[in-house]
Structure formats: C-alpha cells, structure tokens
Amino acid sequence: NAGVTQTPKFQVLKTGQSMTLQCAQDMNHEYMSWYRQDPGMGLRLIHYSVGAGITDQGEVPNGYNVSRSTTEDFPLRLLSAAPSQTSVYFCASSSLRQLNTEAFFGQGTRLTVV
C-alpha cells in the first residue's frame, strides 16, 4: 500500500542551488499536483497535471518546473533555490474518473533554503 511516495523527507539547500523533489504514485491516478504549505497560508497549488505529457500552472508556479513523462511520476524542480521557497511541499494524486474523489497526499518534503 505505497500510495503517494515523496522523497526526500528533509532537505537543506543553499541559495541558488537547484534540486528535484520526487513524487510517485501507484494508484494509476491521472491527476497529480504539488502544493506548498506555509504557516498561516494553508496549501497553495504550485503545478498540476491531468495526465502524462500534460502539465499546467497553479497559484504559485514561479521558480518551479514540472514534467510528467509517466502516469506514476511527477517531479518538482527548483531551478535556483531562494529563501522564500523554504516550505513544506506536498504531492497529491487523485482519480479523474469521478468528480468527488479523494486526493491522496505524500508525507511531505520539508525544505529549508539558507
């Protein structure tokens, strides 16, 4: 019962470094998304994908890139890390076959940019 798996769980980056947060799901979900969560701000949508080869921007896409080459994987790339990107990042997936379907979240990645 893997569900949604995110790696790494923790990461410290220096300003200007790049890195990729990994997200994989084994539920054959079409829809995958990335959120960041900051104190008092709730979950804010960064990017999402409705299927392999299709991605789109969410509310706060600047500084992040995504790609979806397979149904299972949806990596999030930080191009040049900034302290403002210090946050907790969650990946989520859900099925598009019904409207009111549950979104399943990964355990999160705690990122600190110094």
Next chain:
Amino acid sequence: RKEVEQDPGPFNVPEGATVAFNCTYSNSASQSFFWYRQDCRKEPKLLMSVYSSGNEDGRFTAQLNRASQYISLLIRDSKLSDSATYLCAVNRVGGYNKLIFGAGTRLAVHP
C-alpha cells in the same frame, strides 16, 4: 479576498464538547467540497466529502450552504484524538480535482 477562508482558531474545547467550524468560498460555481484533517507535521487526509444534502459520519456532520457560500463541520462529543488542524477544500470549476484549500482551523481538545 482569498478564494477559500477559514477562521484559523485555535479552538480550545474540553472533551465532550460540540464544536463547529465554518469555511467560506468565493466562487459560486464551485462544485465539490471537502474537509481534510491534518495532524501536526503530517500530510492532510480526507475526513469527509460535503454533499448538498449534508452528510454525517459518526460524530462528524458536514453541511453545505450554497446560498451563503459556506461549508461547515460539526464535531460532537469531542475526543482528545480530534485535536488537529481541519482544512476545507473546494474544487475550482473547470479544474477537475484542482483543489483550493483554506488555511485551516486548529482544534485543541483538552481533558
């Protein structure tokens, strides 16, 4: 104005109390509504979907008021284990399951 708004709390209640949270949304065409529970430093997990007719799951009752554009969550007979942050989520019309979340309401249940 935020698309989905919640009172951040915290709501501090004794065990056995009844507590209610509201969540307002700005897009009148929103179609799907949910309550998620998030424990400290954990990922959100679905608590319940919110249907037009209202729905109940044990001690939890969710209601939708489309006219006033809010959803509510009622927790009866609060338990210590109910202490968590409760996030409401609303889908953005035309966005499949592109959920927009409120900032969450923190609940602390004390003995």
